[in-house]
Amino acid sequence: MKKELKTSFEAGSFENFLYKFWLDERYFTPEINSKKKSFSIVIPPPNVTGKLHMGHALVNTLQDIIIRYKRMKGFNVLWLPGTDHAGIATQMVVERELKKEGKTKYDLGRENFLKIMGDWKEKYKDNIKNQLQMLGCSCDWTRERFTLDEGLSYAVRYAFVKLYKENLIYQDFYIVNWCPRCRTALSDLEVVHKEVKGKLYHILYPFKEREGGLVVATTRPETMLGDSAVAVNPKDERYKNFIGEKVILPLLKKEIPIIADENVDLEFGTGALKVTPAHDPVDFIIGKKHNLPYYLIFDEKGVINKEGGPYEGFDRFEGRRKVLEDLKKEGLLIKIEDHLHKVGHCQRCETMIEPYFSKQWFLKMEDMAKEAIKVVKSGEIKLIPSFWEKTYLEWLENIHDWCISRQLWWGHRIPAFYCTCGNIIVEMEDPKICPKCGSENLKQDEDVLDTWFSSALWPFSTMGWPEETEDLKVFFPTSLLITGFDILFFWVARMVMMSLKFTGKVPFYEVYLNGLVRDAEGEKMSKTRGNVIEPEEVCKLYGPDAVRFTLSALTSYGRDIPLSHERMEGYRNFMNKLWNASRFVLSNIEEPLPLQVDKEIPHQYILSKLQKTIKNVEDGFSLYRFDILTNEIYHFVWNEFCDWYIEISKYYLKKEKTESVKSILFFILKNILKLLHPIIPFITEEIWQKMEISKSITIEDYPEFDENLLNEGAEKVFEKFKVLISKIRAYRKSLNLGKNVRLNLFIKGERVEELKNLIEFMENVEVEVTEKEKIIEGIKDKYEDWEWLLKVQKDFLSENFLNTIKKEIEKLLCEKERIEKRLKDENFIKKAKNEVISIQKERLKEVEEKIAFFNENLKVYGE
RNA sequence: GGGAGGUUAGCUCAGAGGAAGAGCACUUGCCUUACAAGCAAGGGGUCACAGGUUCAAGUCCUGUACCUCCCACCA
Numbered sequence: 054m055k056k057e058l059k060t061s062f063e064a065g066s067f068e069n070f071l072y073k074f075w076l077d078e079r080y081f082t083p084e085i086n087s088k089k090k091s092f093s094i095v096i097p098p099p100n101v102t103g104k105l106h107m108g109h110a111l112v113n114t115l116q117d118i119i120i121r122y123k124r125m126k127g128f129n130v131l132w133l134p135g136t137d138h139a140g141i142a143t144q145m146v147v148e149r150e151l152k153k154e155g156k157t158k159y160d161l162g163r164e165n166f167l168k169i170m171g172d173w174k175e176k177y178k179d180n181i182k183n184q185l186q187m188l189g190c191s192c193d194w195t196r197e198r199f200t201l202d203e204g205l206s207y208a209v210r211y212a213f214v215k216l217y218k219e220n221l222i223y224q225d226f227y228i229v230n231w232c233p234r235c236r237t238a239l240s241d242l243e244v245v246h247k248e249v250k251g252k253l254y255h256i257l258y259p260f261k262e263r264e265g266g267l268v269v270a271t272t273r274p275e276t277m278l279g280d281s282a283v284a285v286n287p288k289d290e291r292y293k294n295f296i297g298e299k300v301i302l303p304l305l306k307k308e309i310p311i312i313a314d315e316n317v318d319l320e321f322g323t324g325a326l327k328v329t330p331a332h333d334p335v336d337f338i339i340g341k342k343h344n345l346p347y348y349l350i351f352d353e354k355g356v357i358n359k360e361g362g363p364y365e366g367f368d369r370f371e372g373r374r375k376v377l378e379d380l381k382k383e384g385l386l387i388k389i390e391d392h393l394h395k396v397g398h399c400q401r402c403e404t405m406i407e408p409y410f411s412k413q414w415f416l417k418m419e420d421m422a423k424e425a426i427k428v429v430k431s432g433e434i435k436l437i438p439s440f441w442e443k444t445y446l447e448w449l450e451n452i453h454d455w456c457i458s459r460q461l462w463w464g465h466r467i468p469a470f471y472c473t474c475g476n477i478i479v480e481m482e483d484p485k486i487c488p489k490c491g492s493e494n495l496k497q498d499e500d501v502l503d504t505w506f507s508s509a510l511w512p513f514s515t516m517g518w519p520e521e522t523e524d525l526k527v528f529f530p531t532s533l534l535i536t537g538f539d540i541l542f543f544w545v546a547r548m549v550m551m552s553l554k555f556t557g558k559v560p561f562y563e564v565y566l567n568g569l570v571r572d573a574e575g576e577k578m579s580k581t582r583g584n585v586i587e588p589e590e591v592c593k594l595y596g597p598d599a600v601r602f603t604l605s606a607l608t609s610y611g612r613d614i615p616l617s618h619e620r621m622e623g624y625r626n627f628m629n630k631l632w633n634a635s636r637f638v639l640s641n642i643e644e645p646l647p648l649q650v651d652k653e654i655p656h657q658y659i660l661s662k663l664q665k666t667i668k669n670v671e672d673g674f675s676l677y678r679f680d681i682l683t684n685e686i687y688h689f690v691w692n693e694f695c696d697w698y699i700e701i702s703k704y705y706l707k708k709e710k711t712e713s714v715k716s717i718l719f720f721i722l723k724n725i726l727k728l729l730h731p732i733i734p735f736i737t738e739e740i741w742q743k744m745e746i747s748k749s750i751t752i753e754d755y756p757e758f759d760e761n762l763l764n765e766g767a768e769k770v771f772e773k774f775k776v777l778i779s780k781i782r783a784y785r786k787s788l789n790l791g792k793n794v795r796l797n798l799f800i801k802g803e804r805v806e807e808l809k810n811l812i813e814f815m816e817n818v819e820v821e822v823t824e825k826e827k828i829i830e831g832i833k834d835k836y837e838d839w840e841w842l843l844k845v846q847k848d849f850l851s852e853n854f855l856n857t858i859k860k861e862i863e864k865l866l867c868e869k870e871r872i873e874k875r876l877k878d879e880n881f882i883k884k885a886k887n888e889v890i891s892i893q894k895e896r897l898k899e900v901e902e903k904i905a906f907f908n909e910n911l912k913v914y915g916e
Numbered sequence: 917g918g919g920a921g922g923u924u925a926g927c928u929c930a931g932a933g934g935a936a937g938a939g940c941a942c943u944u945g946c947c948u949u950a951c952a953a954g955c956a957a958g959g960g961g962u963c964a965c966a967g968g969u970u971c972a973a974g975u976c977c978u979g980u981a982c983c984u985c986c987c988a989c990c991a
Contacts, residue, residue, distance in 0.1 A: 061951080246988090253991085271991060318990065326991055334989045394990080408989090440920065444986070447919075451988085538986090573928065573940095575984085606939080607929080611921075613984085615928050619940055626953040637950035680930070684938070699950075779957080786945065786957050868935075880971040889934050889972085896935070 062632035064596020064625070068735045072186050075738075080751045081191045083129045085523050092128035093528040094120060095512050096192065097536040097544070098200065100139035101177045102146050105184045107570040107578065107616060108537060110588040114601045115567060115608065115679060116535045117190045121731035122674060123532075124191070125755035131528045132191060133515050135198035136178050140504035141235055141243075141401045144463040147173055163462050170463050174199070184588065188597050189734045191751070196524075198515040200507045201465070208514035209465045209507045210481060212555060217469075217479045221417045222457070224469075224477075228330075228337035229456050231409030232399040233355030233369070237460035238413050240503060241453060242543055244397040244406050253322060253392035254377065257385045258283055261299040261308055267292070268387055270322025272394060273332075274380065275373040277302065278361040279348040280309055282328040284339055287313035289324050303385045304376065305362055314339050331410035347410055353460070355407055369407065414458035414467060414500070421550040422449040428549065428559050437565045437677055438611040441541060448542050455547075457503045464501030471496050509547035512560040519555075531561045538566040538611075565677050567608065573617030591621055598733035599625035605732050606687070608679040627687060628736055631729070634695050635740045638718045641706060645746050646716040650762075654774070654807055655705075656717050657767030659698040662689060663724055668758045670728055686728050694721055697775065704814045719744075724756045770804045774812070776836040781816045781843065784832060787857060788849045792817050799823050799831070802839030818843075830913055833906040837899070840906075850914045862907045865900050872897045 075081065083091075094116055099109055116132065124130040147170055148158055158166045178199065185192060198205060216222040229238040254274045259266035267283055280302050285292035296313045316335055317326045330340025331347040340347060350360045355369045364372050380386040397406035426449050428434045429442055436442045458467060470478040472487035473494050486493050507514070512531050516524040530552075536545065545564055552560035571577055572584040579585065591600050602624045607614045650660065666689040673682025698721065705714040723746065730737040730750050741750035777800075785792065798818040809820045831842040872893055875881055882890065 062953080269991085273991080316989085316991095321990060329991095333991070335991070336989090338989080395988095438921095444920065448987075541986095569985095575928080609930070612929080617928075617940085620928080622953080623940060626951095629953045630951065633951035633954090635950085640950075684930085688938085695950085696955090700955095703949095783957055789945095792946095792948075872935090875972080878971060882971080884971045885934075892934075 062629040062736070064598065064628065064736075065593065067739045068187070068189070068597060071735055071738050072189065075191065075749070075751060076194070078749065078751075080124075080749065081132070081193045082195050083131045083193065083528075085527055087129040087527075089127060089129040091131070091528050091532075092120075092123040093131040093133070093531040094533050094535065095133045095515055095531055096135060097534075097540070098135045098137035098198075098508070098511065099181050100142050101136045101174045101181070101199075102139060102143050103177060103180070105181060105588055107586050107588055109184075110188060110600065111570050111604050111608070111614060112535055112537060112567055113185055113188060113190050114604045115565070117188070117734075118601075118605060118679065118731045119533065119535070119674075120191055121734060121751070122755060124751070125727065125730065125753060127754065129527070131193055131196070131524075133196050133198070133528075134182075134185065134190070134192035134194060135511075135515060136174075136181055136200070137508060138174070138199070138201045138463060138504065140459055140461050140464040140501065141237070141239075142504075143170065143173070144461055145235065145401055147463075158462065166462055174201075187592055188588065188601065191734070196515070200504075200511070204517065205507060205510070205514045206465055208510050208518055209502065210468050211519045212506075212510055212551065213465075213468055213502070214479055214481055215555070216416060221421075222414060223417070224412060224414050226410065226412050227415070227456070228332075228334050228408050228410050229413055230397060231353070231407045231411070232402065232404050233351075233353070233407055234402050234404040235399060235461070236353045238409070238411065238456055238458060239399065239406070240456050240505075243400045245400050245403075246395040247398055248393060249396045251392050251394055251396070253390040254386065255323060255388035255390070256303065256327075256380060257387050258300040258303060258309075258325075258327070259385075260295070261301055263298075267295065267300055267311065267325045268323045269325045269327040271327055272392060273373070275357070275364075275369055275376050276329040276332045276350070277327055277376065278305060278357065278364060278372075279329045279331050279350040280307075280327045281330060281340065281345040281348060282310050282312050282343065284312050284314040284317050284326045284328050285324060286315060286317040286319050289317075289319050291324060303383060304379055312339075312343050312345075314342065332408050334408050337408070337410065349410055351407060351409070413456050414469075416455040416457050416506075418452045418454055418550070421554055422452045424553045425449055425546060425549040428553065434549065434559050434561065435563045437563060440611070441538060441564075441566050445541060445546060449546060455503075457506050458498075458500040459503055460499070461501050464504060465507055467498040467500050467502060469498040471498070505543055505547060508544055509551040510555070512548055512552060513556055525556075529556070529560075530558050533563045533565065534561040535565045535567060537569065539569070541566065566611065568611055568613040570604075570614045570616050573615055573619070575613065575615050586616055586618075591618075594618075595621045595625040596628060596735070598736045599628050602627065602683065602733050605679045606683040609681075610678065627691065628733065630691055630695060631725070631736065632740070634690070634699060635722060635726075635743075637699055638722045639743060641702075642715050642719055645744065646712070646719050648720040649713040649716040651713040651717065654767045654770050654804065655698065655701045655811065656714065657764040658771035659693065659717065659721060660762045661764040661768050662693050663721055664759055664762045667724070667728065667756045671758060683732060686725070686732075690725055690729075694725065697771075700815070701811065704811055726750060727753055727756050770808070773802065773805075773836055773839045774808050777812065777839060777841065778815055780834055780836075781818065784843055784845070787854050788845060788851065790845070790849060795819060797821065797831075797844035798841055799844070800839065800841035802837075802841075805839060833909055835899075835902060835906060847914060855911065855914060858907050858910055862904055862911075865904050865907070869897065869900045869904065872900065 097112060099105060120130055120132045151157060213222065230241065230244045231238055251272050253270050253272055255268050255270050256274060257266045257268050269283055283300055285296065295311050298311050299308045300311060302309050316339055328336045328339050328345060330336050330345050331349045348360050350357055351369060352358050357364045357367045357372045359365050364375060367375055377386060398404065399406060426446055429436065429445060436445060468479060470484050472490060472492050474487060474490040474492060476487050476489040478484045478487065484495055487495060513525060513529055516522055516529055518525060548560045552558060576582060576584060588600065599621055603621045604614065606624065666685055669685045670682045673685060702714050702718055705711060726737045726741050727750060738750050747753060796818045798820045800820060800822055801824055806822050809822055812818060813820050830847055831844040833842045876893055876897065
């Protein structure tokens with residue numbers, strides 16, 4: 054053909070150019086008035102914090118594979134991209150940067166800090182876009198969104214106001230998870246529990262009116278400064294008599310009551326629990342029930358405040374040391390035990406969480422959760438793999454109200470305005486005056502919303518909700534969500550709830566939850582381990598196609614993905630293989646050719662195999678088995694097309710009439726490229742354009758299974774041919790007979806005549822198709838009904854070769870015995886399916902014949 | 917304390933009732949005019965363990981051990 058491919062495949066030389074070409078042609082932007090069926094995915098918006106990691110590469114590759122597949126399948130496809138402002142995560146990164154300059158956000162003030170955040174965002178948003186484009190992601194960039202955009206912010210406000218007016222959003226004093234470093238409240242999900250080797254301190258609280266006292270056990274002695282009672286279980290015989298009496302709280306010397314509460318575990322510690330309602334979740338509940346006072350002893354940084362009396366100004370950990378020291382002095386520290394327990398840590402900065410009593414905004418979850426349960430139970434939303442459904446349902450069934458306020462600056466500011474008269478105004482517009490008292494002295498709530506609040510609206514807010522937009526009509530609900538299982542609760546479940554609440558529809562019909570990318574040994578990638586693989590780096594090394602192919606090939610159901618350079622190298626080699634196969638085909642073809650079907654076996658075989666591949670790939674797609682569909686094509690391309698058909702085509706290309714073989718080569722290549730395009734878009738487009746069939750493969754039809762091209766018969770005969778060829782090669786090798794030595798082959802079997810010339814061409818043998826048995830010196834062997842004899846002179850036979858045959862006989866004898874035993878078993882004959890029995894009988898025959906052949910071989914060549 | 921997933925070749929993983937599979941690694945030959953990032957031929961497995969169901973069990977059931985991960989207010 055006119056355009057030639059370079060002699061070796063070089064990734065990196067054409068990708069950027071092709072991506073620009075796709076953008077210029079607007080292939081990724083769907084038509085809004087299309088008659089085609091819609092297929093839509095919204096991207097899990099990456100955080101604007103920084104670089105994409107391998108997990109992003111995976112989730113976006115998988116999405117792109119599906120998106121490109123559906124596009125080729127004739128759907129009107131939308132893949133909507135965007136980024137997330139990622140409240141705490143992003144703010145933390147910027148704060149860290151500031152710290153390098155010795156500054157804090159408080160030095161800058163809210164306004165200046167947000168300006169810096171804005172600049173930061175601009176920089177990284179493009180970064181992320183560029184990296185997604187580097188991977189070939191076919192997102193519709195004309196629809197790119199960011200969670201803090203005007204439109205999305207409007208949606209957030211709309212949702213907040215509506216929920217507030219329905220009394221689903223409320224403000225309350227509650228014990229929340231507090232990060233003293235981030236100085237904000239966190240939701241339960243943002244707390245990671247880690248096992249910590251701690252101590253259990255036994256402290257004596259003396260009775261007020263008796264000798265002795267109660268010994269309480271605690272892991273956090275410093276919180277005793279905020280104690281307002283000691284609780285015992287009402288059933289506890291040890292303490293029954295003391296209930297209602299008082300003890301003296303050590304150090305602060307306050308009188309606190311002894312109360313009875315069922316929440317106290319008799320078995321744990323001493324069975325007596327110090328109650329600190331402001332700093333422990335259980336104590337909080339107990340405190341509420343018994344109307345105990347709340348002593349908040351820490352400030353927002355975790356430093357002891359004036360409630361702590363002499364301990365004021367100590368950080369919580371210093372405070373602990375000091376308290377213990379003083380208790381020891383007073384002889385009240387009875388015992389210290391080692392104690393293994395789980396302690397909450399901030400998901401983002403790993404600081405130890407402080408349960409903290411404070412006023413926060415909450416979203417009532419129970420009713421919304423019920424709806425979200427229904428749609429999964431009914432199957433309207435399908436989770437893949439399905440075992441996630443149980444996890445999802447259990448979480449929703451035990452849901453707690455969601456703390457949605459964060460004491461941060463980077464995010465959607467809570468649209469609640471406080472008037473000096475005590476009125477709270479929550480409306481779509483910022484109020485100028487208080488509707489109640491007319492005051493102009495209004496102050497907006499300082500807090501922002503949890504990042505996941507805006508994420509929860511993402512599938513529809515990105516399409517213009519609450520306006521009734523065309524996009525919503527055409528593309529919502531979305532078809533599929535692909536995301537990591539780690540955000541099943543954070544994001545997936547909340548989207549379902551919010552979507553049902555606000556649109557009355559599910560946000561998506563299917564959710565594919567991918568595994569985690571790990572290193573070759575299955576270890577989590579981490580900087581400290583030094584095993585991090587960066588998408589950018591490997592795209593440069595192996596090309597984005599090879600990276601995508603690797604990720605896809607390794608993605609089976611729910612499993613983690615063990616990524617390694619070796620794997621990527623292997624699949625990079627596949628790219629090279631494909632490249633060179635294409636080079637071979639194109640170098641033999643002058644112009645695009647329509648398929649001319651040839652009836653000869655090899656052509657029938659490859660066309661038939663292609664159809665099977667198409668079918669299997671289709672099945673792989675319908676099951677979201679990326680590994681299956683990827684390996685299916687890999688195998689077809691390498692082990693069928695390259696290893697056999699291309700080699701065979703060299704024979705046909707030497708003959709006179711070559712049109713049909715050329716057309717078949719062209720046809721197969723064309724289909725291979727189409728099959729592969731969703732996985733490896735760049736290289737397939739590059740080759741496609743050289744084939745001069747059409748402008749772009751991106752919008753070509755995906756191959757459809759064509760029953761007319763199936764030919765089981767040809768496949769079977771070809772299989773025998775393959776075995777024969779392999780055997781001849783094996784004989785040559787073990788006999789040390791080079792390919793330059795022409796051998797004589799006597800053979801009989803079904804349709805072998807048709808392949809005679811091809812066998813001669815491939816293996817340098819003289820083939821005689823014969824029905825008669827010829828007793829001559831030679832190696833006899835068979836496969837199914839093909840029986841053959843390769844004439845080899847006695848001198849060539851080595852001890853080694855004869856031993857191989859002997860071993861082979863031994864193996865066959867074992868098998869023979871096994872089958873015979875089975876066939877003699879009355880129960881087997883009675884109960885097994887006829888089909889199974891006949892297979893066994895056939896196999897026995899085959900084995901027996903082979904044994905006979907090998908014995909003859911031994912006899913002929915025997916000593 | 918609940919729950920989920922896993923244990924198959926040296927490594928990483930497919931296979932889910934009827935002769936143990938792939939990629940990489942390994943051995944041995946080959947620069948055979950698409951490709952040495954390649955070609956060809958090989959070696960390699962009590963399918964974690966113990967019971968059970970079945971004519972037949974990596975495959976189904978029960979239990980055990982070990983690994984991974986979620987969830988939970990154990991001071």
